[in-house]
Amino acid sequence: MNRVRLLVMNAALGPLDYRVPDGMSLEPGSVVVAPLGPRQVTGIVWESERLPGTEVPDARLRPLLGALPVPPLRAPLRRLIEWTADYYIASMASVARMALSSSAALRGGGTITEYRLTGALPPRMTPQRDAALSALEGEQGTIRELADLAGVSEAVLRGLVNADCLEAVEVAIDRPFPAPRPDHAPPDLSPGQQEAADRFVDAVKARKFAPMLLDGVTGSGKTETYFEGVAEALRLGRQVLVLLPEIALTQNFLKRFEARFGVAPTVWHSAQKQSDRRRAWRQVSEGGASVVVGARSALFLPFRDLGLIVVDEAHEISFKQDDGVRYNARDVAVMRARFERIPAILASATPALESLQMAEAGVYEKIDLPARFGGAVLPDIRILDLREESPPRGRWLAPSLVKAMEERLERGEQSLLFLNRRGYAPLTLCRQCGYRFQCPNCSAWLVEHRLTRRLACHHCGHQVTSPEACPECGEKDCLAACGPGVERIADEVAEIFPDARTAVVTSDTLSSPDKIGEFVDAAQAGEIDVIVGTQLVTKGYHFPELTLVGVVDADLGLEGGDLRAAERSYQQIAQVAGRAGRAAKPGEVLIQTRHPEAPVIAALAAYDRDAFYEAESDARRNAGAPPFGRWAAIIVSSEDEAEAAEAARKIGGSAPRLDDIAVYGPAPAPLSMLRGRYRYRLLINARRSAALQQTIREWLGPLDHPQGVRVGVDIDPYSFV
Numbered sequence: 211m212n213r214v215r216l217l218v219m220n221a222a223l224g225p226l227d228y229r230v231p232d233g234m235s236l237e238p239g240s241v242v243v244a245p246l247g248p249r250q251v252t253g254i255v256w257e258s259e260r261l262p263g264t265e266v267p268d269a270r271l272r273p274l275l276g277a278l279p280v281p282p283l284r285a286p287l288r289r290l291i292e293w294t295a296d297y298y299i300a301s302m303a304s305v306a307r308m309a310l311s312s313s314a315a316l317r318g319g320g321t322i323t324e325y326r327l328t329g330a331l332p333p334r335m336t337p338q339r340d341a342a343l344s345a346l347e348g349e350q351g352t353i354r355e356l357a358d359l360a361g362v363s364e365a366v367l368r369g370l371v372n373a374d375c376l377e378a379v380e381v382a383i384d385r386p387f388p389a390p391r392p393d394h395a396p397p398d399l400s401p402g403q404q405e406a407a408d409r410f411v412d413a414v415k416a417r418k419f420a421p422m423l424l425d426g427v428t429g430s431g432k433t434e435t436y437f438e439g440v441a442e443a444l445r446l447g448r449q450v451l452v453l454l455p456e457i458a459l460t461q462n463f464l465k466r467f468e469a470r471f472g473v474a475p476t477v478w479h480s481a482q483k484q485s486d487r488r489r490a491w492r493q494v495s496e497g498g499a500s501v502v503v504g505a506r507s508a509l510f511l512p513f514r515d516l517g518l519i520v521v522d523e524a525h526e527i528s529f530k531q532d533d534g535v536r537y538n539a540r541d542v543a544v545m546r547a548r549f550e551r552i553p554a555i556l557a558s559a560t561p562a563l564e565s566l567q568m569a570e571a572g573v574y575e576k577i578d579l580p581a582r583f584g585g586a587v588l589p590d591i592r593i594l595d596l597r598e599e600s601p602p603r604g605r606w607l608a609p610s611l612v613k614a615m616e617e618r619l620e621r622g623e624q625s626l627l628f629l630n631r632r633g634y635a636p637l638t639l640c641r642q643c644g645y646r647f648q649c650p651n652c653s654a655w656l657v658e659h660r661l662t663r664r665l666a667c668h669h670c671g672h673q674v675t676s677p678e679a680c681p682e683c684g685e686k687d688c689l690a691a692c693g694p695g696v697e698r699i700a701d702e703v704a705e706i707f708p709d710a711r712t713a714v715v716t717s718d719t720l721s722s723p724d725k726i727g728e729f730v731d732a733a734q735a736g737e738i739d740v741i742v743g744t745q746l747v748t749k750g751y752h753f754p755e756l757t758l759v760g761v762v763d764a765d766l767g768l769e770g771g772d773l774r775a776a777e778r779s780y781q782q783i784a785q786v787a788g789r790a791g792r793a794a795k796p797g798e799v800l801i802q803t804r805h806p807e808a809p810v811i812a813a814l815a816a817y818d819r820d821a822f823y824e825a826e827s828d829a830r831r832n833a834g835a836p837p838f839g840r841w842a843a844i845i846v847s848s849e850d851e852a853e854a855a856e857a858a859r860k861i862g863g864s865a866p867r868l869d870d871i872a873v874y875g876p877a878p879a880p881l882s883m884l885r886g887r888y889r890y891r892l893l894i895n896a897r898r899s900a901a902l903q904q905t906i907r908e909w910l911g912p913l914d915h916p917q918g919v920r921v922g923v924d925i926d927p928y929s930f931v
């Protein structure tokens with residue numbers, strides 16, 4: 211091969227051809243550096259028949275500058291990049307950039323110097339040297355690590371190096387991760403779990419594409435079950451990817467994984483240090499990371515030999531990325547499994563309607579775990595009709611809920627109050643003049659956070675210190691908080707039960723893995739009586755003394771811009787209800803609502819998941835909504851309002867007229883201003899059989915807009931704000 215076609219990491223450029231200098235050996239997937247005008251650009255060698263471009267005569271080709279020291283991206287990952295770009299109407303460069311997500315890793319790893327004992331004794335022995343020599347038997351590490359280990363100063367160890375008692379060893383900086391042991395601590399499975407586990411083991415052995423839906427109530431032991439599939443992949447020497455919806459769940463997962471396999475898995479998420487990401491990326495590509503647990507971006511890692519993908523809490527909305535490439539990691543995970551020819555397990559207690567539909571159609575194999583593990587029974591669910599039993603003025607907890615909490619406090623058990631709203635109050639206004647605090651960059655109210663004495667926008671991050679006087683009329687002591695957030699509920703608990711130990715659990719209070727770990731330890735040790743939390747507490751945790759769950763406002767989820775609001779509400783409340791009574795003690799769930807007759811609430815009360823899914827399916831079928839039809843959204847934005855409106859009108863005006871695709875809008879988006887940009891939206895509803903992506907490409911492709919206008923396409927959207 212003396213010429214190659216490159217997919218270059220610049221979305222504005224098409225494929226480019228280059229000459230391969232003599233002596234450079236490349237194959238499809240090789241990552242290279244190429245000249246681009248006076249600059250350099252990273253590119254991936256691609257099959258030219260799959261990446262059409264204009265032919266450039268040999269004589270005009272510029273030579274590549276070099277190949278990067280990483281293994282070529284394998285064909286299944288290249289196919290996944292093509293598919294994702296095509297399906298979500300994104301550029302291949304922006305998808306490929308997610309695969310090359312650690313620029314440090316691409317530059318290659320270095321080496322560091324470590325030291326170990328030679329066996330020689332120093333000519334002059336001191337008590338410190340003596341202590342170091344015995345502490346470092348069989349150890350190897352940097353001087354600093356060894357000094358920590360031996361409890362001596364680094365100077366003592368340098369003296370031992372000079373005396374030839376310690377010798378230097380050069381080791382690669384990005385070492386392989388310790389290998390998980392498939393037979394470290396095999397679990398005791400119930401017969402139902404064993405049957406599911408056997409199915410996963412067989413599927414991993416078969417080395418075939420097999421999408422599977424693991425459907426089990428909370429507490430049924432889904433994790434233990436799919437761990438057996440993980441163990442089988444490890445026995446075969448293959449790699450495993452486990453996707454979790456949020457980093458907050460990772461700590462708990464790591465503990466369970468380590469108990470089962472002896473060592474922790476490799477972690478991948480965007481908040482990691484550069485050096486940790488580099489090591490993880492390199493070892494994933496070289497096979498020295500056997501099991502990766504990560505956020506959605508782990509989906510595009512360059513695995514050397516992937517044998518199984520698990521998507522845990524597969525119904526979670528956070529698998530959907532809402533900026534950049536707007537992909538759904540759950541769906542892309544199934545596609546990756548297809549290209550890799552391996553099984554994919556989607557695990558959930560409340561599967562997405564889309565996944566259930568695929569199971570019903572026979573596309574996914576459905577595996578059920580109906581019973582709670584260890585004989586624990588499902589909690590009792592009671593509806594509190596707030597129209598009949600309302601909380602006292604200025605309070606949010608109804609008397610029956612307070613009474614139930616009181617009983618728990620007397621018995622030394624724990625209560626959990628769930629309200630999916632961060633901060634103290636969602637709106638602050640002036641009682642004198644009616645002024646409302648609004649974000650200057652977004653059409654959204656500022657949320658009061660009393661713990662940090664700030665008003666904050668939850669959309670763009672804008673913050674101001676809570677003022678003492680109204681900025682409009684200047685009155686002091688006139689600002690009123692409207693509605694509750696978790697902090698306000700915690701205040702109410704403190705007023706009613708001054709001695710109760712309360713923890714507020716939100717992304718504000720649990721902002722790091724360490725803080726999450728501290729909270730979990732305290733809760734498990736019985737040092738917390740009442741947990742007040744957002745959706746962060748709805749899953750993953752297992753607190754044996756937690757016997758009461760109070761849902762403060764079950765109607766909240768039905769508001770807002772979620773296209774699947776009823777389903778999301780059902781999932782969230784069912785998940786949080788599942789926290790109650792997970793061990794020997796039975797649990798109770800109290801749901802506060804003003805709409806006890808709503809299908810979501812009625813189904814929760816009756817434990818009738820099937821009835822809810824049936825009613826929701828009927829509604830979606832009638833509306834042509836997913837999974838029976840398809841949606842897409844077009845978002846037009848600009849800093850100039852008139853420009854945004856004009857571009858949206860132009861797009862609306864040239865909408866295709868087809869029998870199987872309907873276009874609604876443009877209209878100002880519910881969040882009509884976001885981060886200083888004015889926004890308009892169009893919603894597209896298509897029959898399943900329609901050529902949705904192709905139609906949108908042909909529609910939007912020829913349209914020109916002013917430079918400041920951005921047009922984003924969201925295929926299978928979740929949020930409609």
Ligand SMILES: [Zn+2]
Pocket residue numbers: 640641642643644645680681682683684685688
């Ligand atoms: Zn005022």
Ligand SMILES: [Zn+2]
Pocket residue numbers: 649650651652654667668669670671672885
């Ligand atoms: Zn804002």
